[in-house]
Amino acid sequence: MSFQERKKKIVSAVNEAGSLSVFQLSEKLSMSPATIRRDLGDISDEGLLIRTHGGAMKVDDPVLTSFTGKSGSNENNKEAIGKLAAAFVQDGDIIFLDCGSTVFKMCRHLKNRNRLKVITNSLPVLAELFDAPGISINLIGGEFDKQRQAVHGERAVQHIDQYHAQKAFIGVDGLSAEKGLTAHSELEATITSAFVRNANEIFLLCDSSKIGKDSYIRFGSLAMIHKLITDKDLDNQINAAFREKGLEVVKG
Amino acid sequence: MSFQERKKKIVSAVNEAGSLSVFQLSEKLSMSPATIRRDLGDISDEGLLIRTHGGAMKVDDPVLTSFTGKSGSNENNKEAIGKLAAAFVQDGDIIFLDCGSTVFKMCRHLKNRNRLKVITNSLPVLAELFDAPGISINLIGGEFDKQRQAVHGERAVQHIDQYHAQKAFIGVDGLSAEKGLTAHSELEATITSAFVRNANEIFLLCDSSKIGKDSYIRFGSLAMIHKLITDKDLDNQINAAFREKGLEVVKG
DNA sequence: CTAAATTTGATCAAAAATAATCAAATATGA
DNA sequence: TCATATTTGATTATTTTTGATCAAATTTAG
Structure with missing residues (x-):
């Protein structure tokens, strides 16, 4: 399973659950905690979720959505x-x-x-x-x-x-x-x-x-x-x- | 439970109740009073609630109500x-x-x-x-x-x-x-x-x-x-x- | 106003989680 | 095919978090 696949699964799993621990994700995706941590680091760098100690939680942006940049090509x-x-x-x-x-x-x-x-x-x-x-x-x-x-x-x-x-x-x-x-x-x-x-x-x-x-x-x-x-x-x-x-x- | 998760729970609990004591929060979240105090300190630093002796109360004019700011009193x-x-x-x-x-x-x-x-x-x-x-x-x-x-x-x-x-x-x-x-x-x-x-x-x-x-x-x-x-x-x-x-x- | 009670912040040690490192496994490409 | 690069998982040292303890500060009661 590639990082891109995992990334999607991680993001959607976290968004569904609200928050998940590294170990829960590790088990759910059959990957080592080290890998999950690396993934979470990368994903949170992109702002798709919020890294916490022990896991990650979904990002809820109730705010400012009107001004956030439109995503386009490339x-x-x-x-x-x-x-x-x-x-x-x-x-x-x-x-x-x-x-x-x-x-x-x-x-x-x-x-x-x-x-x-x-x-x-x-x-x-x-x-x-x-x-x-x-x-x-x-x-x-x-x-x-x-x-x-x-x-x-x-x-x-x-x-x-x-x-x-x-x-x-x-x-x-x-x-x-x-x-x-x-x-x-x-x-x-x-x-x-x-x-x-x-x-x-x-x-x-x-x-x-x-x-x-x-x-x-x-x-x-x-x-x-x-x-x-x-x-x-x-x-x-x-x-x-x-x-x-x-x-x-x-x-x- | 990470600080980020607790923070959200604390803020919403305090906003709902108007004000809560350290011990009420400690019990509600199953965390020690020491941790709750630290959390309250951090959260009030961000202006999301007001620290009081013994607990915290919600801030009347929520600082970060986004740009479409919904206002408080009157x-x-x-x-x-x-x-x-x-x-x-x-x-x-x-x-x-x-x-x-x-x-x-x-x-x-x-x-x-x-x-x-x-x-x-x-x-x-x-x-x-x-x-x-x-x-x-x-x-x-x-x-x-x-x-x-x-x-x-x-x-x-x-x-x-x-x-x-x-x-x-x-x-x-x-x-x-x-x-x-x-x-x-x-x-x-x-x-x-x-x-x-x-x-x-x-x-x-x-x-x-x-x-x-x-x-x-x-x-x-x-x-x-x-x-x-x-x-x-x-x-x-x-x-x-x-x-x-x-x-x-x-x-x- | 003074004294008692409560709350707090600081400090510390234990526990948990992490980042860094490295070797093995896998994929990539010439 | 072989060499090279990337990804993964284990190990270890470091960092972060937590709860307990205690002196100082604040509030409350008399």
């Missing part, structure tokens, strides 16, 4: 990218978090950081992180865009320009060695540009499906980016092309 | 006030909406307005109104306060000062003819003051339980207010005193 790869990216965030950091589903995936892996300051225009990010005890959030003000569930516009850019962060985690709609960073919305492009010019280190989170494709607004070059964080499916030739241009690529 | 009166206040909002208006449970109650009655512009620092307000087709929202930026689920601070005040609205709908923690408007948080007081100085017409929403009582920060006089919107239980003498001072009172 779910697993985005999840992996989020986890990778989160590893670059340390306690005490001040970071910009863009709106966008891949950046949103980072959040769940940031919840136990301490003294972390997050500056964001994304409501899903806020909803995910606002109750984390070690994180304080600075919300960017301006016009609220209901499509993107984020704040945009002139006022938002002004707001960002008044801050400086050590690291910025951003997303794009297209990325290629030739055209650089592209977006399909002027609003998003201006916000992302503002993040870039006010942070020391820029991390671009971009799953392989967007790489090699261009959207219609060009708003930045590869030179702006310090690290590209992407997934295991990135084409090797493209990867080589990026590296040749001096871009550091982190591949899941 | 529910019906607040609901009525909200409806009354909403009647003063017309299509095409630009309005400030404060954070606070009474102002939040207005929102439900605003959803079908057209060309309405709402400027707010309250996440519950945003959550309630963001999908209304006729309403555009300007979110005030700044430090996010997880307790109040709203944005506060210096930056937020600057933001507000860049806008002007026809009407402001605000709340207070205490109101009396003698001391005027009072609040129990500096943060809230400065935000409310900013709304007041940048709007033409100020509507104060305040249920009768807060009238005649003073909180500890005085931040405004009755003269600032154009209309007080309150409930049917307002004492007639106090009502008369307000009117004598030139305050227009709308009573439910």
Whole structure:
């Protein structure tokens, strides 16, 4: 039985029972407690259940479901990218978090950081992180865009320009060695540009499906980016092309 | 049974009973009093209940009631006030909406307005109104306060000062003819003051339980207010005193 | 106000659970 | 096929949790 099979069984068993111990699961699935523990660790990292001492309980999110990110394409790869990216965030950091589903995936892996300051225009990010005890959030003000569930516009850019962060985690709609960073919305492009010019280190989170494709607004070059964080499916030739241009690529 | 499970049981038991002693909980959950005390300490640190000598009681204003916050005391009166206040909002208006449970109650009655512009620092307000087709929202930026689920601070005040609205709908923690408007948080007081100085017409929403009582920060006089919107239980003498001072009172 | 009773928080040792490590088993791929 | 990588289960050291004890703090009663 593979991990993926077990994962589904574990999640549904825990959801049904409310909570189960490692030993109950171990018996139910005929697996050793060590394996169950590993599984539970992985699953709770994804937020599908809550790890407890001795077992796990189901996650009941009575809250905030209206703002939690919509799940779309390339779910697993985005999840992996989020986890990778989160590893670059340390306690005490001040970071910009863009709106966008891949950046949103980072959040769940940031919840136990301490003294972390997050500056964001994304409501899903806020909803995910606002109750984390070690994180304080600075919300960017301006016009609220209901499509993107984020704040945009002139006022938002002004707001960002008044801050400086050590690291910025951003997303794009297209990325290629030739055209650089592209977006399909002027609003998003201006916000992302503002993040870039006010942070020391820029991390671009971009799953392989967007790489090699261009959207219609060009708003930045590869030179702006310090690290590209992407997934295991990135084409090797493209990867080589990026590296040749001096871009550091982190591949899941 | 893990702490996480107990925590849920304790919180719901205390919320149901209103208050419980350490020993009642100890017996109910078959745990030693020492463990219950530790749990209560942790839980009250999160603000999910209030620690008392000998036990714990439920928190009146549940901190984490999600963004769609259902509020606590005087529910019906607040609901009525909200409806009354909403009647003063017309299509095409630009309005400030404060954070606070009474102002939040207005929102439900605003959803079908057209060309309405709402400027707010309250996440519950945003959550309630963001999908209304006729309403555009300007979110005030700044430090996010997880307790109040709203944005506060210096930056937020600057933001507000860049806008002007026809009407402001605000709340207070205490109101009396003698001391005027009072609040129990500096943060809230400065935000409310900013709304007041940048709007033409100020509507104060305040249920009768807060009238005649003073909180500890005085931040405004009755003269600032154009209309007080309150409930049917307002004492007639106090009502008369307000009117004598030139305050227009709308009573439910 | 003082004294008795109760409650608490701190400390400690035992028990339980975990993470880390390693070797065997299994799967993967050239 | 063989070599390599991944997954699993056992072992062990570490961490977490728990209940008991006791001095200090708080409440209650006189």
